[in-house]
Amino acid sequence: MEIMVALMIAVMTGCGVYLILRLRTFPVVLGLTMLSYAVNIFLFAMGRLRADAPAVIGEAANYTDPLPQALVLTAIVIGFAMTAFLMALALRAWGEFGTDHVDGKTVEQDATDEERR
Template sequence: MELVFALMIGSLTGSGVYLMLRARTFPVVVGLTLLSYGVNLFLFSSGRLATGGQPIIGSTESYADPLPQALVLTAIVIGFAMTAFLVVLSLRSRADTSDDHVDGQQEQRTVRPWPPEDQEPHK
């Protein structure tokens, strides 16, 4: 089970970093979300993966550590708020610049006049 968990954490983190390095806003938002999922799984796995553990100390031999669960719950709430903020920020940036590049530099676009100068307008 630990191997599957480690592979999942690694794949989420790797794909999140890859998407965050893209030059468009939507892949950056999705990459940040995947990276936060990977960090949440890492925090959760830091509390020793065990099944059947009770949350009350002293009632049984093995117990579930409540600290990683509280950290993951807090990270989920913060991650959701951060994702909502990034979506609104990217929508505002797209509305202001009419482009969705993350670095803020627009590609050079040539605007041709209409009708073209070498043709006369149709009458």
């Protein structure tokens, strides 16, 4: 189970980083979302992975650490709000520039930049 969870976090983080490095705002937003999912599962795993163990003391003989779960909850809420804000910001920038380039460049400007390189 550990290896699977670790691989999952790794793949999600990798995808997130790749998407953040993209040129358009929408992939960047998706990338940040991926990264925050990865981080949430990572936090969850910090209390050690245990199957069939509730996060409540006294309910079962075997219980898991409740603190990371509380942390994840906070992180999810904050991440959600931040994503919503970024989404609104990206839309506003799109309205402002008429393009979804992260630097506000138009397609033509971008093409000339490429040529110069």
